[in-house]
Amino acid sequence: MVRIRTDGEHVARACDGIEVELLDLGRRRDRRRFLDVSAPLYRHDPHYIEPLRLERMRFLDVRRNSGLRDLEIHALLVRRGRTSVGRVTAHIDHAYDRIHGAGTGWFGFFESTDDRDVAHTLLAAATRWLVAKGAREAIGPMSFNTNHQCGLLVENFDRPPAVDMAYNPPYYERLITSFGFAPMRELYAWWIDHPDPLANPKVARIARIAARVKRREGVTVRCGEMRRFAAECAIIFTIYNHAWCNNWGFVPLNESEFDHLSRALKPIVRPELVLFLEIGGKPVAFAVTVPDINTALPRNGRLLPLGWLRFLLARRRIPHGRLIALGVEPAYQRRGLESLLFVETILRTHALGIPRGEISWTLDDNVLINRAIQSMDGRLDRRYRLFRVALAP
Numbered sequence: 001m002v003r004i005r006t007d008g009e010h011v012a013r014a015c016d017g018i019e020v021e022l023l024d025l026g027r028r029r030d031r032r033r034f035l036d037v038s039a040p041l042y043r044h045d046p047h048y049i050e051p052l053r054l055e056r057m058r059f060l061d062v063r064r065n066s067g068l069r070d071l072e073i074h075a076l077l078v079r080r081g082r083t084s085v086g087r088v089t090a091h092i093d094h095a096y097d098r099i100h101g102a103g104t105g106w107f108g109f110f111e112s113t114d115d116r117d118v119a120h121t122l123l124a125a126a127t128r129w130l131v132a133k134g135a136r137e138a139i140g141p142m143s144f145n146t147n148h149q150c151g152l153l154v155e156n157f158d159r160p161p162a163v164d165m166a167y168n169p170p171y172y173e174r175l176i177t178s179f180g181f182a183p184m185r186e187l188y189a190w191w192i193d194h195p196d197p198l199a200n201p202k203v204a205r206i207a208r209i210a211a212r213v214k215r216r217e218g219v220t221v222r223c224g225e226m227r228r229f230a231a232e233c234a235i236i237f238t239i240y241n242h243a244w245c246n247n248w249g250f251v252p253l254n255e256s257e258f259d260h261l262s263r264a265l266k267p268i269v270r271p272e273l274v275l276f277l278e279i280g281g282k283p284v285a286f287a288v289t290v291p292d293i294n295t296a297l298p299r300n301g302r303l304l305p306l307g308w309l310r311f312l313l314a315r316r317r318i319p320h321g322r323l324i325a326l327g328v329e330p331a332y333q334r335r336g337l338e339s340l341l342f343v344e345t346i347l348r349t350h351a352l353g354i355p356r357g358e359i360s361w362t363l364d365d366n367v368l369i370n371r372a373i374q375s376m377d378g379r380l381d382r383r384y385r386l387f388r389v390a391l392a393p
Contacts, residue, residue: 018085018121023075026063034060034075037087038111041169047160048167049294055264067257070095071144074129075109078118086112086119090126091144092133095251105135105391108143108150110168112175119175131391139184139388141166145251146244147261151187151361151384152176162322162358163268163294165189166384173385181387185248189360190373191381197346197355202377210343213336217279221344224274232274233262235283236325243285243327248363265324268293272352273321275344277328277337285328287341289349292320292357321349321357326369338372346376 023030035056042048062068071091078086089109096104107126112119127138142150149166154173161167177183197203213219224232241252253261268290277285295318323345328337342359349357361384362369 017080018117019079020121020125021077021079023077025060025073025075028057028061030075031057031060033084034077034087034109037077037084040084041111041113045169047157049160059260059264065256065260067254067260068144069256070254072133073144074126076122076125078112078122080118085115086122088112088122088126089143090129090138092130092135093145093251095254096145096249099251100249102134103136105130105133105138106142106144107138107140110141110152110172110176112172114169114171114175116175116178120179123176123179123181127389127391131393135391137388137390138181139386140181142386146247146249147251147253147257151386153382154385155383156381160294162189162320162360163290163292164324165322165358165360176387179389181389183385184388185386186364187361187384187386188364188370188380189358189382189384190362190378191356191358192346192373192376192378193356194346194350194377195355197350200377202375203343203346206339206376207343207347209336210340213340217332217335217337219337219340220278220281221340222276222278224269224271224276226269226271229262229266232276233258235276236262236286236288236327239283239286239327239329240325242329243333245330248365265290270352272348273345275341275348277340279332284332285326285337285341287323287326287345289321289323289345289357291318291354292322293318295320319354319356321354323357323359334368338369339375342372342376 023034025031025034035053039050059065062073071093074090076088076090077084087109088107088111091106091108093106105127107123110122112122130138141152149164151166152172153161153166153168157170194200194203198207214221237253237255237258244250245252269288270291273289275287276283326338326341349355358381359373359378360382362373
């Protein structure tokens with residue numbers, strides 16, 4: 001049995017030499033140590049791209065990132081001797097509780113060596129804390145909610161992750177399920193590859209349908225304007241929270257959370273790929289696609305001292321994109337606007353020399369969106385899985 005101490009040194013020792021340490025993510029040193037766990041685990045993985053260190057340090061700063069204000073976060077690190085071999089967060093999301101009811105706890109940021117003792121020690125410590133907080137179930141990995149990275153990659157490890165998508169070794173699923181977690185939901189990542197979109201009969205057919213929808217509904221399509229960045233973000237913020245409100249597990253973005261996400265994306269946004277649909281001058285839908293900068297970033301996630309130069313030289317040759325968010329006001333859903341957004345995105349990315357990329361992620365039960373993607377020859381490329389375990393007090 002591993003006991004988590006909450007006194008001065010925040011360390012518990014197990015008989016097999018594993019030490020569990022409780023970290024304070026409000027301290028810069030502890031955030032660095034928490035993030036440092038991952039790099040050695042992926043040293044020999046050619047597809048791993050370390051998330052940008054500067055962005056992750058800011059995001060995890062629980063004292064300054066007001067977007068995390070609704071979360072209680074319990075960050076744990078496991079060591080063997082002086083070597084860090086695993087990490088995890090357990091958290092309670094009070095915003096989720098207000099909408100869906102209390103009783104659910106979460107785990108995220110899971111990393112571990114391929115060692116059942118290490119993984120089970122982490123998950124046991126995390127779930128004990130959740131039980132103490134009154135949780136009756138634990139779900140994850142979720143870092144920290146559906147507006148951030150979530151799900152465990154369980155299918156197709158043969159290419160790097162798209163920008164801001166999770167990535168992990170295949171053995172993580174075995175470690176998590178052997179503890180007692182069972183699969184509960186799947187998230188889909190789709191791949192689109194159209195060197196000449198209108199030469200594809202499926203895309204051409206949907207384009208014709210989309211043109212009729214555009215005329216019938218009186219839709220105007222416009223691109224985002226960087227000089228009006230704050231105003232454009234406000235439109236996206238409103239539509240996003242309305243459009244996603246009925247999706248499983250959704251927690252509305254608060255303004256601080258959205259501000260952090262939009263500032264992180266601003267340097268890579270191409271206004272031609274931020275699309276708005278307007279009817280009668282009113283914005284009713286949007287789609288945001290970004291170049292997949294993971295193909296240009298340094299693998300260690302550090303832009304200093306030379307990473308910036310490498311990124312600047314490579315970013316104009318980025319061959320992939322990621323459709324990162326799409327939303328339609330509820331009153332305008334099921335009227336063909338989703339397909340119109342997909343077609344416009346495909347044609348505009350192609351015009352910019354980005355003929356392929358990922359649409360991610362979609363829920364497994366989002367039949368409307370999934371069928372729209374399939375209708376344009378989208379291929380289900382990756383699956384991410386969420387796991388659940390019941391907790392006993």
